[in-house]
Amino acid sequence: VLRQIADLDIERDRGIPVDRKLLTRDAGAVVRSADVDVVVELIGGTGAARELITEALKLGKPVVTANKALLAEFGEEIFGLARETGADIYFGASVGGGIPIIRSLREGLVANEVESMDGILNGTCNYILTRMETEQVSFDEALKAAQQGGYAEEDPSLDIDGLDTAHKAVILASLAYGFYVPLSSVHVEGIRHISGPDILYARDLGYRVKLLAVIKRGEGEVEVRVHPALVPLNHMLASVGGVYNAVMVRGDLSGNTLYYGRGAGQSPTASTVIADVVDVVRNLAAASPQRVPPVPLGGRRAALRKMSEVETRCYLRLSVLDKPGVFARIAAVLGGQNISIASVLQKEECSGEYVPVVMVTHSAQEKRFDAALREIETMDVVGAETVRVRIED
Amino acid sequence: VLRQIADLDIERDRGIPVDRKLLTRDAGAVVRSADVDVVVELIGGTGAARELITEALKLGKPVVTANKALLAEFGEEIFGLARETGADIYFGASVGGGIPIIRSLREGLVANEVESMDGILNGTCNYILTRMETEQVSFDEALKAAQQGGYAEEDPSLDIDGLDTAHKAVILASLAYGFYVPLSSVHVEGIRHISGPDILYARDLGYRVKLLAVIKRGEGEVEVRVHPALVPLNHMLASVGGVYNAVMVRGDLSGNTLYYGRGAGQSPTASTVIADVVDVVRNLAAASPQRVPPVPLGGRRAALRKMSEVETRCYLRLSVLDKPGVFARIAAVLGGQNISIASVLQKEECSGEYVPVVMVTHSAQEKRFDAALREIETMDVVGAETVRVRIED
Numbered sequence: 019v020l021r022q023i024a025d026l027d028i029e030r031d032r033g034i035p036v037d038r039k040l041l042t043r044d045a046g047a048v049v050r051s052a053d054v055d056v057v058v059e060l061i062g063g064t065g066a067a068r069e070l071i072t073e074a075l076k077l078g079k080p081v082v083t084a085n086k087a088l089l090a091e092f093g094e095e096i097f098g099l100a101r102e103t104g105a106d107i108y109f110g111a112s113v114g115g116g117i118p119i120i121r122s123l124r125e126g127l128v129a130n131e132v133e134s135m136d137g138i139l140n141g142t143c144n145y146i147l148t149r150m151e152t153e154q155v156s157f158d159e160a161l162k163a164a165q166q167g168g169y170a171e172e173d174p175s176l177d178i179d180g181l182d183t184a185h186k187a188v189i190l191a192s193l194a195y196g197f198y199v200p201l202s203s204v205h206v207e208g209i210r211h212i213s214g215p216d217i218l219y220a221r222d223l224g225y226r227v228k229l230l231a232v233i234k235r236g237e238g239e240v241e242v243r244v245h246p247a248l249v250p251l252n253h254m255l256a257s258v259g260g261v262y263n264a265v266m267v268r269g270d271l272s273g274n275t276l277y278y279g280r281g282a283g284q285s286p287t288a289s290t291v292i293a294d295v296v297d298v299v300r301n302l303a304a305a306s307p308q309r310v311p312p313v314p315l316g317g318r319r320a321a322l323r324k325m326s327e328v329e330t331r332c333y334l335r336l337s338v339l340d341k342p343g344v345f346a347r348i349a350a351v352l353g354g355q356n357i358s359i360a361s362v363l364q365k366e367e368c369s370g371e372y373v374p375v376v377m378v379t380h381s382a383q384e385k386r387f388d389a390a391l392r393e394i395e396t397m398d399v400v401g402a403e404t405v406r407v408r409i410e411d
Numbered sequence: 412v413l414r415q416i417a418d419l420d421i422e423r424d425r426g427i428p429v430d431r432k433l434l435t436r437d438a439g440a441v442v443r444s445a446d447v448d449v450v451v452e453l454i455g456g457t458g459a460a461r462e463l464i465t466e467a468l469k470l471g472k473p474v475v476t477a478n479k480a481l482l483a484e485f486g487e488e489i490f491g492l493a494r495e496t497g498a499d500i501y502f503g504a505s506v507g508g509g510i511p512i513i514r515s516l517r518e519g520l521v522a523n524e525v526e527s528m529d530g531i532l533n534g535t536c537n538y539i540l541t542r543m544e545t546e547q548v549s550f551d552e553a554l555k556a557a558q559q560g561g562y563a564e565e566d567p568s569l570d571i572d573g574l575d576t577a578h579k580a581v582i583l584a585s586l587a588y589g590f591y592v593p594l595s596s597v598h599v600e601g602i603r604h605i606s607g608p609d610i611l612y613a614r615d616l617g618y619r620v621k622l623l624a625v626i627k628r629g630e631g632e633v634e635v636r637v638h639p640a641l642v643p644l645n646h647m648l649a650s651v652g653g654v655y656n657a658v659m660v661r662g663d664l665s666g667n668t669l670y671y672g673r674g675a676g677q678s679p680t681a682s683t684v685i686a687d688v689v690d691v692v693r694n695l696a697a698a699s700p701q702r703v704p705p706v707p708l709g710g711r712r713a714a715l716r717k718m719s720e721v722e723t724r725c726y727l728r729l730s731v732l733d734k735p736g737v738f739a740r741i742a743a744v745l746g747g748q749n750i751s752i753a754s755v756l757q758k759e760e761c762s763g764e765y766v767p768v769v770m771v772t773h774s775a776q777e778k779r780f781d782a783a784l785r786e787i788e789t790m791d792v793v794g795a796e797t798v799r800v801r802i803e804d
Contacts, residue, residue: 125518264669271678274671
């Protein structure tokens with residue numbers, strides 16, 4: 019039975035018939051009410067939500083939440099508290115909205131060591147990138163369309179600068195590797211610098227640009243990063259268009275599995291929140307809380323790979339003077355950092371002024387790219403800042 | 412603890428170190444052993460497996476099985492028995508191998524009414540169809556390659572004639588709609604009649620050919636059918652290549668969600684079987700068997716739509732004499748059945764003999780197509796049998 023609904027605004031008509039006696043502004047009283055066995059937190063943020071969840075767990079009451087920011091920033095505290103008090107905390111809707119990815123990781127893939135996860139976890143960014151390609155519009159125009167369509171906030175920075183994706187990446191990584199990855203150690207890059215031409219050049223090269231969360235382990239280290247990436251057109255993640263989200267999980271037994279669906283929105287979120295409530299109630303009925311441990315925090319804390327040590331191939335778009343010898347000088351700088359060029363795409367536009375040169379490199383470390391691009395920026399034949407987008411094959 | 416392993420052949424070296432004391436040929440004794448709390452059935456088929464599972468359930472012992480044929484043919488009996496005895500039956504690996512699709516349907520999407528499911532559920536067929544497109548080879552050559560690669564049985568009929576897919580469709584439909592769909596009421600069509608040219612024509616028209624299980628409800632009826640279908644190239648299911656499987660589930664709350672992965676093979680199957688065993692053991696530990704009801708068989712038994720009443724668009728490839736007026740006669744036959752033509756693709760080959768005519772129709776009932784094609788077959792200007800492939804948009 020739904021006992022009480024707490025909200026700051028209990029006057030606004032939301033188009034849903036609700037018994038007004040259920041409504042209150044006092045969320046704390048709801049949490050403390052003896053009638054309330056399960057607390058569902060859908061406030062968001064790290065203020066009141068944190069206090070209420072903490073209070074509920076201390077009272078031994080199970081909590082269902084969709085709060086990714088809270089779990090990413092204070093997960094260690096919250097999951098630690100849940101372990102102490104033995105109360106359940108379910109958070110299926112915190113990543114992937116209506117996609118049962120958290121449940122699949124916690125239960126369906128329980129036999130696997132997770133080798134890697136690649137996720138499109140932000141519908142706003144994916145909508146913008148898709149629209150830039152299909153409508154051939156600029157980032158700003160696509161963002162405006164997203165805002166008009168209700169797919170982007172008025173202040174879109176949490177989404178388009180990658181922080182929302184990073185919150186979700188931290189939660190997925192902690193589930194996969196059993197220790198909490200500090201948000202501050204995650205390399206986070208958004209999509210503001212992706213321009214229309216980059217989308218089209220990528221397409222010519224056989225790729226599509228996606229904002230990815232990349233999570234993997236190898237050689238005793240764990241890598242967690244968020245940035246735009248070129249994904250091969252024939253890869254499943256390249257087919258994920260519009261506001262949809264998807265996560266590709268590679269398990270040592272299962273091999274690649276992918277989970278796709280709506281990553282946000284009222285109904286998809288409700289779908290997952292209700293599934294979590296059903297779980298919690300089954301646990302209450304069987305008197306078996308923490309049937310599935312909230313987060314397997316028992317994992318050995320692995321070292322996090324520094325971004326400068328990460329190796330990827332890259333897409334580079336340079337703006338250079340259309341003069342003899344310029345390309346050779348740039349190739350020499352890259353060669354000096356042991357970065358070799360796989361292919362070059364030079365559109366014949368020959369304006370005599372600055373022209374775009376697009377290239378795809380072989381794999382090299384970030385710090386090599388950083389050094390090369392620093393040097394390239396100082397060259398007098400180079401115009402606008404070089405665009406670099408990593409390639410995930 | 413793994414107590415015992417029963418197999419007909421306990422001599423063959425399988426490359427896995429195993430304590431020989433665990434091995435036995437007497438599966439019945441394993442089921443009855445007081446030491447055995449959980450029975451894992453990986454025999455397959457509807458003979459010994461049925462007897463052993465029945466015995467285990469009668470003893471109140473939980474069962475984990477991957478046996479799709481058994482559950483499709485005797486599901487009502489087996490799930491009924493489980494309900495009576497209160498023993499758990501988990502069957503995650505019966506559909507989709509390493510993909511947690513059964514778990515997602517039973518738990519992750521528990522809040523949803525399932526509106527439809529479209530699945531690529533047979534890796535052998537998908538491998539063959541993918542190879543026919545990428546290598547531009549015939550069905551027979553692709554089948555041979557599948558057999559050489561270990562992706563098809565020596566007798567491949569269970570896979571390529573669609574029965575394996577139908578078994579899985581019955582299980583998915585019963586989970587979604589809460590009553591057992593008789594296998595005999597499912598329209599089942601395989602992929603033997605798909606030829607190289609069909610794959611290429613489909614591609615020209617913007618589609619890819621996939622063997623689909625189509626499950627949906629509407630107007631009080633449920634539809635379950637298995638047949639090749641043209642899927643739009645930009646649809647997620649079109650991107651599912653090779654031996655991979657995927658299911659698109661449309662829930663009323665979640666919207667479209669998709670689950671993708673390896674549908675067969677030792678490791679993916681093991682991944683899901685172990686996850687099921689973990690669940691069963693958690694239920695035993697909490698003394699809460701049937702935490703999730705095995706199959707929600709309480710659903711209202713809906714009428715099954717007859718195949719003749721099903722409406723789809725169709726791809727038709729006719730072989731006709733290249734003479735004036737022939738196309739008009741064929742169009743007249745289709746028009747007589749109220750089937751209207753959306754587009755025609757006539758390759759200019761003008762041999763003066765039989766030429767292929769490919770057309771895409773608007774939506775019409777099966778029985779209309781049946782009647783029209785019967786009439787077309789009798790025409791003297793028509794050569795080889797007309798190929799009809801349904802279109803799922």
